[in-house]
Amino acid sequence: MSTTTGPLLAARDLVKSHGRTDALRGASAELHAGEILAVTGPSGSGKSTLLHCMAGIVRPDGGSVHYEGLRLDICTEDRLSELRRTDFGVVFQFGRLIPELTLTDNVALPLMLAGTSRREARARAGEWLGRFGVGHRGDARPGELSGGQAQRGALARALVTGPRVVFADEPTGALDSLAGEQVMAELVSAARASGAAVLLITHDAQVAAYADREIRLADGRAAAMEGAI
Numbered sequence: 150m151s152t153t154t155g156p157l158l159a160a161r162d163l164v165k166s167h168g169r170t171d172a173l174r175g176a177s178a179e180l181h182a183g184e185i186l187a188v189t190g191p192s193g194s195g196k197s198t199l200l201h202c203m204a205g206i207v208r209p210d211g212g213s214v215h216y217e218g219l220r221l222d223i224c225t226e227d228r229l230s231e232l233r234r235t236d237f238g239v240v241f242q243f244g245r246l247i248p249e250l251t252l253t254d255n256v257a258l259p260l261m262l263a264g265t266s267r268r269e270a271r272a273r274a275g276e277w278l279g280r281f282g283v284g285h286r287g288d289a290r291p292g293e294l295s296g297g298q299a300q301r302g303a304l305a306r307a308l309v310t311g312p313r314v315v316f317a318d319e320p321t322g323a324l325d326s327l328a329g330e331q332v333m334a335e336l337v338s339a340a341r342a343s344g345a346a347v348l349l350i351t352h353d354a355q356v357a358a359y360a361d362r363e364i365r366l367a368d369g370r371a372a373a374m375e376g377a378i
């Protein structure tokens with residue numbers, strides 16, 4: 150267990166523009182070790198941009214992102230790709246599985262990149278696919294999967310390496326409410342079991358209820374919450 154008392158990941162006063170659109174205008178968020186933090190807010194409020202900046206996928210134009218002692222916003226691409234392999238697991242809003250690979254190989258890939266043998270990686274991938282209820286779809290390619298199956302596969306891929314931080318961008322967006330609840334319960338129990346922190350973007354209040362804490366974005370800034378959850 151970490152003995153640090155401060156946040157594991159802290160974004161301060163982030164500013165980010167996409168062309169002429171100001172996606173973030175001074176957004177701040179802190180994620181503590183083992184915490185599940187929901188980020189809510191209307192479409193276009195900057196949620197995905199905040200997640201991408203905090204995961205080191207997008208560099209902010211201003212502000213800072215600290216991951217323990219490291220300034221993610223100014224560190225090298227090599228260090229960032231290493232961190233994404235070892236410490237972070239990301240579930241993108243629209244899954245983004247690799248179309249040429251089977252579902253099993255998609256989930257096995259992060260382990261293989263970290264040096265696990267293909268056989269072992271595929272076995273562990275199969276276990277994670279089973280936990281998310283898509284163990285029977287391992288030989289399918291992403292184009293043959295339903296949106297919900299692909300989303301479950303993307304979650305398995307994010308968790309298979311045992312990351313310290315899971316970034317999940319609307320991970321239940323392609324699921325009906327019952328399936329969404331099952332997938333959330335699985336994500337939360339996996340995170341609790343491994344001690345991973347989760348940054349969870351959602352606009353579903355039922356999904357946000359799984360979190361320890363919630364922050365709401367409006368117009369690229371964190372807005373005050375009306376009462377704690």
Ligand SMILES: Nc1ncnc2c1ncn2[C@@H]1O[C@H](COP(=O)(O)OP(=O)(O)O)[C@@H](O)[C@H]1O
Binds near residue numbers: 167168171190195196
């Ligand atoms: N790659 C991009 N190019 C241009 N505009 C973008 C891009 N990504 C996001 N935006 C714009 O930035 C704003 C915030 O987007 P986003 O972070 O995706 O919000 P959310 O996830 O809350 O819907 C929106 O107005 C969106 O249209």
Ligand SMILES: [Mg+2]
Binds near residue numbers: 198318
């Ligand atoms: Mg988004």
